Amino acid sequence: MKCHIPSANVKVLGKAIQTLSRIGDELYIQPHADGIYFRTVDAQRSAFATFDFHRSFFLHYSSSSNQASSSQSQAQPEICKVAMKSCLSVFRTQNINVEMCKLFFSNNGRMLVFQLVCRHSICKTHHVPVIQTETLQANYNKSTARNKLITQSKLLIDALQNFRNNQDEITISVAASKMILRNFTETGEFMRNTVRTEFALESTEFDSLQIGVDATITFNLKELRALLSFAEACSLPVSGHFDNTPGRPIIFCVNNQPAFDAEIVLATMSSNDTTAFSQSQSMTSQRSVNDSVLRKRPSTSIDPSQSTQKRPTPAAPTTPQQPVLSQPPITPQIHTEIEEIQQLHWEDDEEEVGTPPELRAQKFYFPRCFKDSTDSMNTTQADAVVLAYDSDGESGK
Amino acid sequence: MPVQVSTTVDAEESQYQLVFRMDNVKNIYHLLKAINFHPRATCFATDSGLKVSVESAKCCQANAFIQTEIFQEYTLQPTDESVSFSLDLNVLLECLDIFGDANSNSSPTALMLRYQGYGHPIQLLLEEEDVVTDCSIRTLEVEELANFDFTSDDVINKIILKSEPLKEIFNAIEPSTDIVELNLYSNEPIVKLRTVGYMGEVEIDISKDSDMIELFQCESDSTSKYKYCHFKQALKALAISQKVSIRTDDGGLLCMQFMIKNDYGHICFIEFHCLPVVDDD
Numbered sequence: 001m002k003c004h005i006p007s008a009n010v011k012v013l014g015k016a017i018q019t020l021s022r023i024g025d026e027l028y029i030q031p032h033a034d035g036i037y038f039r040t041v042d043a044q045r046s047a048f049a050t051f052d053f054h055r056s057f058f059l060h061y062s063s064s065s066n067q068a069s070s071s072q073s074q075a076q077p078e079i080c081k082v083a084m085k086s087c088l089s090v091f092r093t094q095n096i097n098v099e100m101c102k103l104f105f106s107n108n109g110r111m112l113v114f115q116l117v118c119r120h121s122i123c124k125t126h127h128v129p130v131i132q133t134e135t136l137q138a139n140y141n142k143s144t145a146r147n148k149l150i151t152q153s154k155l156l157i158d159a160l161q162n163f164r165n166n167q168d169e170i171t172i173s174v175a176a177s178k179m180i181l182r183n184f185t186e187t188g189e190f191m192r193n194t195v196r197t198e199f200a201l202e203s204t205e206f207d208s209l210q211i212g213v214d215a216t217i218t219f220n221l222k223e224l225r226a227l228l229s230f231a232e233a234c235s236l237p238v239s240g241h242f243d244n245t246p247g248r249p250i251i252f253c254v255n256n257q258p259a260f261d262a263e264i265v266l267a268t269m270s271s272n273d274t275t276a277f278s279q280s281q282s283m284t285s286q287r288s289v290n291d292s293v294l295r296k297r298p299s300t301s302i303d304p305s306q307s308t309q310k311r312p313t314p315a316a317p318t319t320p321q322q323p324v325l326s327q328p329p330i331t332p333q334i335h336t337e338i339e340e341i342q343q344l345h346w347e348d349d350e351e352e353v354g355t356p357p358e359l360r361a362q363k364f365y366f367p368r369c370f371k372d373s374t375d376s377m378n379t380t381q382a383d384a385v386v387l388a389y390d391s392d393g394e395s396g397k
Numbered sequence: 398m399p400v401q402v403s404t405t406v407d408a409e410e411s412q413y414q415l416v417f418r419m420d421n422v423k424n425i426y427h428l429l430k431a432i433n434f435h436p437r438a439t440c441f442a443t444d445s446g447l448k449v450s451v452e453s454a455k456c457c458q459a460n461a462f463i464q465t466e467i468f469q470e471y472t473l474q475p476t477d478e479s480v481s482f483s484l485d486l487n488v489l490l491e492c493l494d495i496f497g498d499a500n501s502n503s504s505p506t507a508l509m510l511r512y513q514g515y516g517h518p519i520q521l522l523l524e525e526e527d528v529v530t531d532c533s534i535r536t537l538e539v540e541e542l543a544n545f546d547f548t549s550d551d552v553i554n555k556i557i558l559k560s561e562p563l564k565e566i567f568n569a570i571e572p573s574t575d576i577v578e579l580n581l582y583s584n585e586p587i588v589k590l591r592t593v594g595y596m597g598e599v600e601i602d603i604s605k606d607s608d609m610i611e612l613f614q615c616e617s618d619s620t621s622k623y624k625y626c627h628f629k630q631a632l633k634a635l636a637i638s639q640k641v642s643i644r645t646d647d648g649g650l651l652c653m654q655f656m657i658k659n660d661y662g663h664i665c666f667i668e669f670h671c672l673p674v675v676d677d678d
Contacts, residue, residue: 086596093569097562111597120562121607123586124569127598 001031001078004059005101009259010116013101014091015233016051016262021084022226023049023264028136029112030079031063035260039136040084046267047223048138057259059100078105079133082112086128090114097122109133140265142251145241146212147174153231153238155205160225162199169269170224173216177203184218184269207237215244218269227252227264242268414480415442415512418470421505422523424659425463426493429486431637431667432459434630438486439539442473442512451486452542456672457627459634467663482512483537484519492532496525512536545670551646554581554619556588557612560638560655566590566601567632574625576674581645583615592625611640621649621673631655634667649673 005013016038020027024040024047031037035054041047055061097119106113106127114126159181163170169184181199203209231238231254242250250268255261419425429438432451441448446464465471473480496506509522521532570577571594580589586602587610603610631653635641638655645651651671658664 083596089571089596089599092571093565097565120609121604122562122566122609123602123604124566125600125602127600129597 001036001063002104003031003036003061003102005057005103006059007099009057010091010098010101012057012234012260013053015230016053016260017084017087017091019226019230019262020049020051021088023047023223025084026081026131027084027087028079028081028134030135033063035061041136041138042223047220047264048136049223049227049262049264050138051260051262053260054258078109079135080105080109080112080130081132081134081136082128082130086126087114090116090126090128105130138265140249140251142241142253142263145243145248145251147215147242147244148208148210148212148239149179149206150208150237150239151206153228153236155201156224156238157228157232159199159201160221160228163197163221164195167221169218170221171216171218173214174209174211175214177209177211179203179206179209213244215242217242217244217250219250219266223264223266224252227254227262230254230262411474412513413472413511414474414476414514415510416470416472417447417468417510419467419508420469421660422493422508423505424467424661424663425508426490427637428461428463428657428665428667429490429493431634432461433486433490434459434633436485436487437483437537437540438489439483439542440481442480444473446471450542453627453630455543457630458543458545458670459630460668462666462668464663464665467659467665480512480514481539482515482519483539484534485537488534489519492521492523492530492534495523495530495532496528545650545652547644547646547650547652547670551648552644553616553647555612555614555642555644556581556610557640557642559609559611560635560641562607562609563641564632564635566603567629567635569599569601570625570629571596571599576622577625577628578620578622579643579645579651580618580620581615582618587613587615612642619645619647619649621645621651622676623651623671624674627671631669631671634669638667649675 017027020038020040024042026040028039029036030039035052035057038051038053040049098116099119100117102113102115102117104113104115105111110130112128112130114128116124116126118124160170163181163183167183171182171184173180173182179201181197181201183195183197185194185196203211228238234254234256236254236256239253239255240250241253242248248268249265251263251265253261253263429449432438432449435451435453437451439450441450444465446462446467449461449463450458451460452458493506493508498504498506504526506523506525511520511522513520516536518536519532519534521530521534523530523532570592573596574592574594576593578591578593580591581587582589585605587605588603590601592599605613634655634657635653638657640656642654642656643651644653650673651669653669653671655667655669656664657667
């Protein structure tokens with residue numbers, strides 16, 4: 001792969017990489033016949049972002065390797081995974097003097113090279129080591145989403161300014177030509193000192209707001225803010241596609257055909273129980289957590305009767321006696337094709353989207369408490385087998 | 398403007414070894430700020446002006462030269478020993494900035510400095526719009542500074558560059574870099590700056606036909622490495638300069654001279670020496 005990027009587009013590429021760096025720590029670069037994908041996914045596999053730069057974005061683009069020495073490289077596209085921080089340092093400064101940027105592989109595909117040709121006959125070359133050759137893709141379909149919004153980024157940026165920066169999740173509800181943004185709070189904290197913010201937008205404020213079906217979804221705000229700052233920098237509108245099917249992700253897009261388009265896919269929390277939360281006035285920390293989970297298993301549909309899980313016994317918030325999440329796999333709209341070793345690793349610490357930070361922290365530090373085996377109600381005969389007797393009991397003998 | 402370089406004995410000022418006056422403290426403030434990478438500074442007063450030196454870890458040293466032309470009045474008593482003193486540079490800078498706008502253009506602060514001699518403190522008088530502040534700064538024993546002997550005979554390579562493009566190059570260096578490698582070649586590219594970090598390798602090449610190069614002399618290709626934490630002390634001086642001259646000798650000692658022009662058109666120099674990192678193999 002070898003491409004030349006003109007001066008004006010170097011800034012766009014820099015902004016794109018900055019946006020991707022706010023989402024994930026590793027950058028997947030996948031050249032294809034018509035352009036290059038720059039992709040990333042976050043650590044919890046709950047947000048996926050892709051920037052597709054087409055041929056017209058580049059001054060010159062050739063996807064296949066021209067190395068005559070390796071005949072195999074003709075067939076295989078040169079894909080790679082690199083550390084996000086390394087690429088970010090290439091575009092760290094304003095780079096107003098950059099006349100052109102060249103991007104290519106060197107050292108037999110082991111190094112990715114960003115070469116910035118600048119004014120005053122200065123040439124800056126960044127050699128970024130390739131971590132692995134690996135692809136990243138997600139299966140999703142935004143055309144089937146029944147709700148669609150198109151707006152200038154400024155509208156959403158201004159709306160989100162009303163929410164605090166440390167707000168992780170936001171709930172949007174659409175109904176009757178109106179969109180309401182609310183910050184997401186756990187029921188238990190209803191009585192505590194949390195600020196609850198609600199912001200309503202009429203459909204006339206958007207460039208377009210098509211509501212096919214009333215919906216309420218909750219998703220992570222951080223990635224949306226990243227995309228909005230990119231859209232603002234490029235002065236492009238943002239479109240959003242979502243539905244009310246539980247577990248269905250929300251997709252935000254920034255299009256600049258024919259040069260490039262960008263999409264982020266965010267996993268959502270199911271709507272049914274979030275509305276139940278806000279109405280609950282219970283003093284006990286009754287939680288019914290039903291989150292849409294990203295799993296790498298075949299999709300199954302949800303049975304609504306199973307959607308509420310075992311209610312926990314009222315417990316002090318500090319003890320990790322939380323509900324055991326043994327619900328059946330919910331429709332995963334995003335699959336990631338990754339190497340097997342990594343897949344095993346991911347299954348150990350899956351995270352549910354939309355779980356509040358405290359719960360996530362508890363689950364991180366006390367993982368065994370959340371597994372089936374530690375729930376006394378689930379103890380089977382096999383678990384009752386004692387493998388080692390109490391040393392105290394034997395000492396008296 | 399009237400400049401007095403007086404070495405005669407003046408009845409009023411006979412008790413002072415050094416007296417100088419400056420109409421705008423800005424002229425001296427930003428020079429001293431640029432070399433403020435170590436709290437201790439040593440000042441040498443000679444007939445040609447004031448030299449302020451700062452040294453860090455015995456391997457990098459900066460000297461600011463302020464000629465007598467910059468001062469409105471400069472009086473130095475003729476003595477057998479050289480007039481020199483050490484003081485805390487941070488304290489001096491805070492005193493010079495006591496009216497809060499040493500760096501701005503609004504209502505200039507006037508400065509008068511008096512030094513009686515060994516053992517006596519520095520007396521500063523600062524005035525802005527009829528408000529006068531009196532400061533007294535304790536002086537310290539002058540410690541011997543490393544003598545980076547850089548005679549013209551040893552110079553191998555010399556290059557004079559415009560500061561503005563160089564600022565952007567140095568600002569682009571990752572702060573976490575450990576070592577900066579400076580290569581000067583007789584062939585293209587004539588200047589190659591290389592940094593290696595955990596994020597990868599960065600090379601910056603400057604070509605012979607670059608318009609930022611005013612002079613280039615290369616006797617033999619040279620490669621020398623410097624620790625970035627020392628090298629970056631020069632960047633503050635680079636930021637306020639218009640031109641810089643970079644010289645290396647056969648030992649790899651780096652000498653950068655920054656030409657700084659102030660608002661009145663006067664030229665001052667800041668010199669920066671840095672010892673190279675020597676590989677053990």
